[in-house]
Amino acid sequence: MSQPLRFALNRMVAPRLPLPEFIKLAAALKADAIELRNDLAGVEIEDGTPPQQVRQLCAARGIQVLSINALYPFDVWNDERRTQALKLAAYARDCGARGLVMCPLNDRADSRDAAERNAGLRLALSELAPILREHGILGFIEPLGFAECALRRKRKALEAIRACGGLDVFRLVHDTFHHHLAGEQEFFPELTGLVHISGVEEREVPLANIRDGHRVLVGKGDILGNRTQIETLLARGYSGYLSFEPFADSVHGLADIRQALGASIDHLKHALA
Template identity: 80%
Template sequence: MSQPLRFALNRMVAPRLSLPEFINLAVSLKADAIEIRNDLKGVEIEDGTPPQEVRELCAAQGIKVLSINALYPFDVWNDQRREQVLKLAAYARDCGAEGLVMCPLNDPADPRSEAERSAGLRTALTQLAPILREHRLLGFIEPLGFEECALRRKRVAVDAIRAIGGLDVFRLVHDTFHHHLASEHEFFPELTGLVHISGVEDAQAPLNSIRDGHRVLVGEADILGNAAQIDTLLSSGYRGYLSFEPFADSVHGLADIRQAIGASIAHLRQALA
């Protein structure tokens, strides 16, 4: 693959570092973009770090903020969701983020029919679009491949985006883990705004038993086909970032996370050369 690979770091790759340490990690790996999260205790955003501080720390090192991860569950619209998105959108705007990652309801107890889920998705997108436009943000929709998820496949999201006239403000997150779990075969490079990458190496685990805790850095033993997925996206026009998002405690506890991420970058560059 002749296209250069553009790497970014999701906060989940090193949740125990301070924000300055995390930014320095990105700089040391020549990754010029990060994603911050609102679901990690003890670090920004949960620790009360002002958005201006995030902006200033990143600007000083030439780092861009791709997203805040995440608005959840974005597809269940109510007064609580409106309040939540207004707060996140203001923070994203003030810290210089390009957009909000938006994740759908993932709950086996969700009582809604497919028709009700579809209607809820379109209602939510219709309500979210003007808020995102007002704050000059993109909404990065991330289908989750788990069987119980209300929005598993990107095709459903694309149809809803088009139906509500949201092509200017909504983009897809192609998550290599969730793409594999959903047994999805369609790619939408022209609507993809962000790619999340992680690997799974447990070849014996049934597909429907794989969870976030299995997600490690991408290496030789990966069973998700990360390299093939990335190759397809790049070959068909995607030019954005590949953001590392491993959830496994084994990754978070590594003594040298910089070396481990560097090895994963080297592996992907070789696999896609």
């Protein structure tokens, strides 16, 4: 490894921790960036915390806000989505975030065929691009590897970005969980703006049945190939953040999340040395 790893904490690491304590946790781990979420009750953004307060708290600790996570489902464009996008873009701008994570529809009841899904994706990106430009932020597109997801692979997202002329404002999220789940082999480091990392250690559950609740911190028992994925991205020029995003209740209930995160960071540093 020719460069030091850059770690960040997604709010999902400790969803019940008060924001000042979450920022303090990041600083203690020398992770100088965080991601906030708009889907967690009882904490920012849902609790009404002003974006200016977020900016001040982060600045005091030298922490950058990477993203607000997430606009969903960004690829089903309508008046409601426009209103949601404008609100989140303004919050991202005002709290100092680099961008807005955008997740596609993930619903088994989605009756659209492939052509309709692709048209919806391109329409959404065409509508979102000027909003992002106006607010001075990026749009981080995160394909989800679940079989029912409308956008599973990064190649399809990249094609839509190019088609709508959005290379200036759109970036890809490489999520190691979703990359593995989708059976994806392609990497696009030149357009990757953010990497989400989590591990899965459950070996008895079929791959098709693995869900967010199986996602833990990356350790020796990981079956997702985090090491290989990260090595490939770094070798091909990615120099951005690796943001921890575990969803498992077992992680959220840890008595010492700082120690657990520190152990995962040490594991990755050793594995990628």
